[in-house]
Amino acid sequence: xxxxxxxxxxxxxxxxxxxxxxxxxxxxxxxxxxxxxxxxxxxxxxxxxxxxxxxxxxxxxxxxxxxxxxxxxxxxxxxxxxxxxxxxxxxxxxxxxxxxxxxxxxxxxxxxxxxxxxxxxxxxxxxxxxxxxxxxxxxxxxxxxxxxxxxxxxxxxxxxxxxxxxxxxxxxxxxxxxxxxxxxxxxxxxxxxxxxxxxxxxxxxxxxxxxxxxxxxxxxxxxxxxxxxxxxxxxxxxxxxxxxxxxxxxxxxxxxxxxxxxxxxxxxxxxxxxxxxxxxxxxxxxxxxxxxxxxxxxxxxxxxxxxxxxxxxxxxxxxxxxxxxxxxxxxxxxxxxx
Ligand code: SF4
Numbered sequence: 001x002x003x004x005x006x007x008x009x010x011x012x013x014x015x016x017x018x019x020x021x022x023x024x025x026x027x028x029x030x031x032x033x034x035x036x037x038x039x040x041x042x043x044x045x046x047x048x049x050x051x052x053x054x055x056x057x058x059x060x061x062x063x064x065x066x067x068x069x070x071x072x073x074x075x076x077x078x079x080x081x082x083x084x085x086x087x088x089x090x091x092x093x094x095x096x097x098x099x100x101x102x103x104x105x106x107x108x109x110x111x112x113x114x115x116x117x118x119x120x121x122x123x124x125x126x127x128x129x130x131x132x133x134x135x136x137x138x139x140x141x142x143x144x145x146x147x148x149x150x151x152x153x154x155x156x157x158x159x160x161x162x163x164x165x166x167x168x169x170x171x172x173x174x175x176x177x178x179x180x181x182x183x184x185x186x187x188x189x190x191x192x193x194x195x196x197x198x199x200x201x202x203x204x205x206x207x208x209x210x211x212x213x214x215x216x217x218x219x220x221x222x223x224x225x226x227x228x229x230x231x232x233x234x235x236x237x238x239x240x241x242x243x244x245x246x247x248x249x250x251x252x253x254x255x256x257x258x259x260x261x262x263x264x265x266x267x268x269x270x271x272x273x274x275x276x277x278x279x280x281x282x283x284x285x286x287x288x289x290x291x292x293x294x295x296x297x298x299x300x301x302x303x304x305x306x307x308x309x310x311x312x313x314x315x316x317x318x319x320x321x322x323x324x325x326x327x328x329x330x331x332x333x334x335x336x337x338x
Contacts, residue, residue, distance in 0.1 A: 001058040003040075004032055004139050005132030007177060018053065032060065033177050036142035063136040065144060080140050082133055086126060088157050090137035092145065102151040105137045107167050108158025113190045115211075115224045117255060117286065117294055120157040129158070131169035138178065151184040155209070160187050161195025171206065182206045188253060190226050191235040200242040209251040209282075210239060214261055215269035223261075236277060243278045250279040256302060257286045258295035267305045271312035280315045 006014070011025035024046065031043045040046075040055050066087055067079035074094040081087045088106035111118070112125035137156075138149050152174055154160040160167045167187065174180045182205035189195060190211050199208060212232070214220035220227040239250050252274065256262040274281070283306060285297050297305075302318060309316045 002060070002062060002132065003028065003058050004061045004063075005135050005173070006032075007173065014058075020050065024050070028054075029177065032139070033179075034148070036139055036146070036148075038143050061136060061139065061143075063133070063140055065140060068144070076141070076145070078137075078140060078144070080137055082136075088129065088133075088137070090141065090156060092141045092149070100150050101147055102153060103138050103141055103149045104153050104156050105134055105170075106156030106158050107134060107154055107160040107163045111158045112162065113159050113224065113226050115190065115213075115226075116292065117223060117257070128163040128166060131166040131173065134166060134170035135173050135178075138174070149178070150180065151186075152180060153186045153188065153209075155186070155188045159190055159192060161189045161192035161199075164195055164198060168202075171204075186251065190224060191230045191232075192226075193230045193234060193238045196235075196238040196242055200238075200245045204246070205248075207248070207251055208239075208242060209253050210235065211253045211255075212270075213253070213255050215266050215273050219261060219266070223255075232273075236273070239277060239279075250277065252277075252279045252281045253284060254281060255284045255286050256297040256305060258297045258301065260294065262297045262301045262305055264304055264308060267308035271309050271314070274309075274314065275312065280317070281309055282317050282319055283309075284319045 001014075003011070008025060008029050011028055012022050015022060015025045015028075027045055028043060031037045035042075037043060038060055040051050040058070040060060043051060046054070062083045064081045065078055066081040069077045071077075076092045078090050078092075079087050080090055086109045088109055090106060091104040093102045093104065094100075106129065108128050109126035110123050111120045114121040114124075138152065141147075141149055152171075154167060171182070171185055171187070174185060175182050186207040186209050187199070188209040188211060196208070211224075212220075212235075213223050214227075214232065217227060217232050220232050242248075243250060254261075254270070283302065285302055286294055288294065288296060306316050306318060
């Protein structure tokens with residue numbers, strides 16, 4: 001039996017089976033989620049006899065670090081390996097001016113969405129992660145660094161809304177067991193409309209981010225084949241309904257690719273498209289990861305693009321480049337080793 005991923009209630013039930021007190025469950029829960037131990041032997045406030053009893057039926061984790069890369073800017077990227085040998089990437093990002101430690105987690109092994117700029121998409125879809133496998137990524141970071149993750153973004157490998165139930169269950173455990181506030185958790189989607197509608201019906205405080213990357217159907221189709229199934233206008237309608245139901249502001253993610261979707265004409269079209277959507281915009285300068293024709297935008301083009309969107313009244317940020325000296329872009333590390 002694996003203890004990581006068990007809720008307090010599940011641990012209490014286990015303790016009842018072992019004829020131990022509820023207080024033991026609390027202690028074990030604390031060792032798993034706050035102190036982030038890897039073994040039962042490290043749970044030093046449990047008696048030796050009880051640890052032996054527990055060890056005969058359970059262990060903390062079976063998840064391993066296969067590769068770890070540390071960037072000069074503090075970003076750490078892990079290739080996490082599950083017992084069946086499948087691997088996913090998870091990244092810890094630190095921002096100098098904030099106390100936040102953000103974990104970027106994967107939700108699937110591989111991805112079926114196949115965005116043209118993404119290394120993960122190129123490898124195709126393998127399988128969904130269970131909620132326990134999702135939370136193991138954050139526990140791996142905590143065990144390795146001894147630090148407590150404060151923010152979670154579902155922006156790693158996979159499309160979270162195509163693994164809805166496991167993502168939601170993981171979110172619940174992040175919230176209840178890791179004590180990470182829902183507002184500190186972001187779910188990012190390529191535009192899976194049924195998933196957006198399901199999220200809209202839930203009373204969540206988390207942020208929904210949409211990977212838009214284009215201002216119209218034709219342009220988006222070239223980057224994201226999912227545009228055929230869920231066209232940009234329908235996605236926008238679903239997002240507007242989401243905002244109406246939840247009152248929450250969306251984050252629009254937009255990768256800037258030189259000469260492709262970073263022109264002033266596109267910026268104006270995007271500003272018009274987003275005019276009636278309650279959103280903030282996050283611009284992500286493209287960082288070449290795989291063999292393709294896409295290029296990094298110039299600094300001037302980024303500023304002009306930003307200016308035009310801001311001029312339309314939106315709050316716009318440009319994402320800082322993290323881990324530029326390691327394989328920090330989605331799918332690169334798994335692509336190399338997997
Ligand atoms: S960018 Fe995200 S949704 Fe698109 S292929 Fe890569 S992992 Fe999948």
